[in-house]
Amino acid sequence: MKMVEIIRAADTLLATLQITEPMVDVFELARMQGLDIKYRIFDKPWDKTISGFLHPTDKTIYINYNESPERQTYTIAHELGHFYLGHKPSEYGVYLRSASQGATGKKDIEKAADAFAANLLMPEEMVQRKVREYKLTSREAGVLASMFGVSESAMRVRLQTLGIT
Numbered sequence: 001m002k003m004v005e006i007i008r009a010a011d012t013l014l015a016t017l018q019i020t021e022p023m024v025d026v027f028e029l030a031r032m033q034g035l036d037i038k039y040r041i042f043d044k045p046w047d048k049t050i051s052g053f054l055h056p057t058d059k060t061i062y063i064n065y066n067e068s069p070e071r072q073t074y075t076i077a078h079e080l081g082h083f084y085l086g087h088k089p090s091e092y093g094v095y096l097r098s099a100s101q102g103a104t105g106k107k108d109i110e111k112a113a114d115a116f117a118a119n120l121l122m123p124e125e126m127v128q129r130k131v132r133e134y135k136l137t138s139r140e141a142g143v144l145a146s147m148f149g150v151s152e153s154a155m156r157v158r159l160q161t162l163g164i165t
Helices: 003-016 026-032 069-084 108-121 124-134 138-148 152-162
Strands: 036-040 050-055 060-064
Touching: 003 069, 003 108, 026 036, 026 069, 026 108, 050 069, 060 069, 069 108, 108 152, 124 138, 124 152, 138 152
Parallel strands: 036 060
Antiparallel strands: 050 060
């Protein structure tokens, strides 16, 4: 799927729901699609890097109880990406929060879900508007992150992607 299609999917969803201001309520978006959200404690050594996953049969997004609310929100948005972009369950698995995975090591389908999440939670038009309204730069990424309910690192990546310095 091309980036323009991913952006269009997130923008269409926001427009359909008339969401024009941050924070995007991913819990409500999931509920509207009949998806439950359940918290899990991933405590086995091999699964401590799991942020969450979408279980299509259960129509449930499972998220890691031990992660920050901002990370949980991003994980839900990522899993909604798989759902809204029509990814087949056989094409993706659990969403890992592994530094070794990095953006370059991820499968294209995971990159697409990440792009959907970023565009859903931090839409370009909203970010640009808040930057202008409050005369912010990338140095104030933390301020923007608070407005949008995302982590500062997620906002820094988004600002870089949008070319905001």
